[in-house]
Amino acid sequence: MLPRISRALADWISAGARGIGQIEIQHDGGGFVLCHFDDIARKDLEIFRSPNDAAELAKFDDEGNYRPLKTAPNLRRGWRLELPDLEALQEALDFFYPGRLAVLAAWEANRLTTAPLRQTLHRQSGMYRVAAKISDEQIDTVVGQFCRSRGGNPGCLRTILWSRDATGARPSQHLPLEKFIAPIDQTGRGETRIPLLCQEACNLLVAEAREVVAEARETTSRAE
Numbered sequence: 001m002l003p004r005i006s007r008a009l010a011d012w013i014s015a016g017a018r019g020i021g022q023i024e025i026q027h028d029g030g031g032f033v034l035c036h037f038d039d040i041a042r043k044d045l046e047i048f049r050s051p052n053d054a055a056e057l058a059k060f061d062d063e064g065n066y067r068p069l070k071t072a073p074n075l076r077r078g079w080r081l082e083l084p085d086l087e088a089l090q091e092a093l094d095f096f097y098p099g100r101l102a103v104l105a106a107w108e109a110n111r112l113t114t115a116p117l118r119q120t121l122h123r124q125s126g127m128y129r130v131a132a133k134i135s136d137e138q139i140d141t142v143v144g145q146f147c148r149s150r151g152g153n154p155g156c157l158r159t160i161l162w163s164r165d166a167t168g169a170r171p172s173q174h175l176p177l178e179k180f181i182a183p184i185d186q187t188g189r190g191e192t193r194i195p196l197l198c199q200e201a202c203n204l205l206v207a208e209a210r211e212v213v214a215e216a217r218e219t220t221s222r223a224e
């Protein structure tokens with residue numbers, strides 16, 4: 001029997017999932033071929049054959065900028081990754097979207113723990129402790145910008161499973177309801193795709209919250 005994560009991946013593939021995030025997954029005999037979903041028709045793609053190549057492919061965007069958030073919709077184009085089997089596919093996807101298959105498998109098994117944003121912020125120490133001072137209104141704006149699937153800064157293709165606080169309130173009214181409903185895919189392609197889930201605010205969002213609080217304090221002290 002396949003381990004839980006491999007089984008979750010195999011189930012999505014056999015259910016007809018076309019890909020995950022910005023990656024298209026095609027069957028090729030017993031193996032798989034991956035490329036950026038906007039490159040499907042291209043014949044000039046650079047060929048890679050090891051799942052380890054995914055680590056490099058995921059690192060920089062098309063402009064050569066480092067991608068700190070792997071689920072941001074800025075995956076570089078121009079490559080084709082040929083993999084021999086499901087094991088290699090799982091390995092490669094773990095480089096492209098670290099931890100996401102494990103989180104999906106846990107969610108499907110009803111074993112995923114999520115944390116409200118305020119709980120995550122209250123857990124911070126050192127220079128990030130101040131992030132907990134962010135207001136609900138500021139959260140509404142920051143999450144609406146930062147986690148947006150398309151046109152955000154940087155934007156993110158994960159489906160948000162956490163609430164703003166213990167009341168269960170949605171963290172942002174600026175995002176569409178489907179941004180919070182798993183297993184809806186966030187690419188907007190209207191296909192069956194393996195969802196990327198967010199069980200807890202990432203460090204980048206925490207850093208952004210800290211920035212917002214610090215800026216607001218600076219503005220207030222300049223005005224005094």
Ligand code: SF4
Pocket residue numbers: 069071146147155156157158159160198200201202203204205
């Ligand atoms: S908090 Fe989650 S949804 Fe928002 S940017 Fe970070 S990983 Fe993406």
